[in-house]
Amino acid sequence: MNKLEQTILYLLARAKEKGKNNLSKFELFKLLYLLEIESYKFTGKSFFNSSISFVRDKNGPISIDVYNALNLLKNEYINLTEEKKEDYEFSRHCISLKNKLNKTNLAESEKLFIDSIVESYISLPIKELKSIVYATEPMEKMLEAEKKKKVKVLKGEKLDFNCITLDEDVLDLIAA
Amino acid sequence: MNNYKALDILHFEKYYFTDTNKYARHFALVLLPSAIMNYQHNLLCFVITSKQETNYSLKLEKEKYRCFFGDSYACFRRRDIEDINDLSNKKQPVGALSKYGVKRAFNIIKGVLYGAGDLYMMATVIREWKKIRS
Numbered sequence: 001m002n003k004l005e006q007t008i009l010y011l012l013a014r015a016k017e018k019g020k021n022n023l024s025k026f027e028l029f030k031l032l033y034l035l036e037i038e039s040y041k042f043t044g045k046s047f048f049n050s051s052i053s054f055v056r057d058k059n060g061p062i063s064i065d066v067y068n069a070l071n072l073l074k075n076e077y078i079n080l081t082e083e084k085k086e087d088y089e090f091s092r093h094c095i096s097l098k099n100k101l102n103k104t105n106l107a108e109s110e111k112l113f114i115d116s117i118v119e120s121y122i123s124l125p126i127k128e129l130k131s132i133v134y135a136t137e138p139m140e141k142m143l144e145a146e147k148k149k150k151v152k153v154l155k156g157e158k159l160d161f162n163c164i165t166l167d168e169d170v171l172d173l174i175a176a
Numbered sequence: 177m178n179n180y181k182a183l184d185i186l187h188f189e190k191y192y193f194t195d196t197n198k199y200a201r202h203f204a205l206v207l208l209p210s211a212i213m214n215y216q217h218n219l220l221c222f223v224i225t226s227k228q229e230t231n232y233s234l235k236l237e238k239e240k241y242r243c244f245f246g247d248s249y250a251c252f253r254r255r256d257i258e259d260i261n262d263l264s265n266k267k268q269p270v271g272a273l274s275k276y277g278v279k280r281a282f283n284i285i286k287g288v289l290y291g292a293g294d295l296y297m298m299a300t301v302i303r304e305w306k307k308i309r310s
Contacts, residue, residue, distance in 0.1 A: 042303055043298075109294050109300065112297065112300045113296040115212035115300075119212050167306075169302050169306070170299075173290045
């Protein structure tokens with residue numbers, strides 16, 4: 001199992017511990033995107049060793065790599081269902097763990113980092129999660145490009161994580 | 177879930193030293209709260225002792241921190257996972273770092289974690305402490 005698949009299972013397990021029995025695809029995509037954003041911000045590196053990419057879709061970033069990972073996980077590890085949630089008028093594709101997650105190869109510090117991200121974003125309503133995602137540097141750069149080209153959505157365009165500014169405290173450490 | 181936060185000072189009846197497998201009564205400074213630890217009753221802590229063990233410590237003067245019996249030192253070279261069930265009967269937290277203490281502690285801890293090369297531990301601590309500072 002690769003790091004992305006392990007991270008998806010770990011996120012689902014943590015969400016469950018926080019009272020969410022499943023995550024919608026929207027939530028999962030956005031949490032993985034924010035994990036990657038914060039990894040660049042606080043370490044200067046990709047959490048997934050640059051093995052995944054995100055592209056622009058009408059509701060923000062999506063990733064073909066995440067779709068592929070979900071396909072690989074669906075028979076043995078996860079359930080994919082359709083559910084209606086309180087904060088959205090239509091039903092959504094939801095993902096939940098089939099069984100309790102017993103073991104993961106993620107490092108302890110990587111798990112703590114994921115926990116920190118989960119703690120910040122897991123309880124937010126979809127709308128708020130979406131606005132946080134839209135306020136990230138790669139999305140702002142994308143929105144700027146769309147404005148310039150006078151198109152509504154540059155669908156399928158790759159989001160650039162290299163434009164993310166390193167956190168000032170991390171920058172201080174590196175410069176010292 | 178308990179509400180202890182990073183920067184809180186707690187008093188343990190049985191503080192567990194990960195490296196020696198021994199317990200002792202100690203004060204401790206919370207590095208990461210239970211909310212982001214894998215188990216809800218766990219906290220990541222720095223031990224607070226009466227002796228300055230290394231250069232990577234912060235002096236906590238008795239006059240400013242009334243919970244201590246004498247000048248004490250938060251030791252940042254080591255960190256241990258503690259169980260809240262091992263806290264003493266004192267009213268907890270027994271104290272919290274001052275604004276000035278936070279600034280100084282943050283600088284030392286960042287340096288220790290960066291030096292240890294554990295990128296994601298460093299990233300998590302910086303991220304969590306910044307939340308409290310802001």
